[in-house]
Amino acid sequence: MKWMVKEVAELVGISVRTLHHYDKIGLLTPDEMTESGYRLYSAENLDTLQQILFFKELDFPLKEIKEMISSPSFDRQEALKLQRHMLLQRRERIDRLIATIDKTTKFEKGEKQMSNKEKFDGFDFSHNSYKEEARRKWGDEIVDQSTAAIENKSTSEQHEMGEKMTAIYKKLAMLKDTSPESVEAQVGINEWYDFLNQHTGHHYSLDAFKGLGQLYVDDERFMQNIDQFGNGLATFMRDAMKIYAEKSK
Template sequence: MKVKEVADLVGISVRTLHHYDEIGLLTPDETTEAGYRLYSDDNLETLQQILFFKELGFPLKKIKEIINSPSFDRREALKLHRKMLVEKRTRLDKMISTIDKTIEHKKGAIQMTNKEKFEGFDFSQNPYEKEARERWGDEAVDRSNAKLKSMTEEERKALGDRMNEIYRNLADLRDTSPESEEAQAAIKEWYDFLNSDSGNHYSLEAFKGLGQMYVDDERFTKNIDQFGEGLSRFMRDAMAVYADKNKE
């Protein structure tokens, strides 16, 4: 199948398929002399796997590592996809039920307890924690978790408010040069926040690498760009400038 046919079949853009090819995530089995990409049935199966992983929040870089691993087993991967999607569906069903009950509660048709108002929400596990441990090690994550657990609810809320304030300030500057004094002052606030309030200590090099992750990891990009389109890229560039300028 040609790239346009695959795009129409799956419901994704031709540009996305080209990007997957460029980063080595999904390379078509054949390319004609005229340069047309031709996808085999095996390519389509791989694409299905990629999209399942993507639906579950895996970044493209991680998906590439998984499917290119010598130990990767498609059948086992499908079983894992199913298990995770069923868990996700169960949680979403609970949240939908909570919404329906809340609507009836607002109408005065039923009464809800405070506990019932939050059924379906589950913050007991951080979906990024395993990957964070792989990237930065157990000590850094445990230190951060210990810092958060030691805080009162009010302190945690204040921490979140401060973080959002920094994001909004940076979002207002995202159309300026990342090298400008204002941008560098704002990104210094982010560096200081991470090192003083999160329980971590980022070296300048680690800070620069973290900025790159904001762009490489789609989950970070999506969350950060909620404050303004392109904010993740601006922060990456400003963090790189800050790290380079402040090296001893």
């Protein structure tokens, strides 16, 4: 099922103008567009919108929201868990502030004693640890560069980029049961290295490329995404990337 922009606006309670703005800045682009130019939103688009609004409710700027949900390592379930912690933390602080207002009201009526310290109970200007965790997990300079590089491409270029990436994964998946040091494996990994440097907006040094390969195995989400092309592909790519980086120095 697909929803038009007006239907989404009414469902969520936000303006059509807001949805147009999200589309314009690349934060939420509808999956389809009719021949008449009408936006059509999918169920997946609605899930993404929910994530955007949760982060927005928690005072994340749109730029940060965009880079986090665009991160290859972004995990919706993990984000929901983090957002819940942040909302509980906010509720606790609001409850304390309401209690401080009630105490202050009684104090000014002469009904209750109140220390100067109690007058400021609930105010908290320290950094939000959960917000910092979210930025650390999904927001970084490489993601900014990669997202910008992709958005600067036309729709056809983005489609071509996706096809190239999939083709490389499939080619490497066919080699995953061979030695990562073989000529064929190293040619395939060289193709992957060139692809990343040409299309992601970030130039990977050999050391960074080696580190990226290790991340494919250390981060379960990366491993799952890569291993969908073949069980064990992430480990094979890590080993092949390490060999490539060390031999290319």
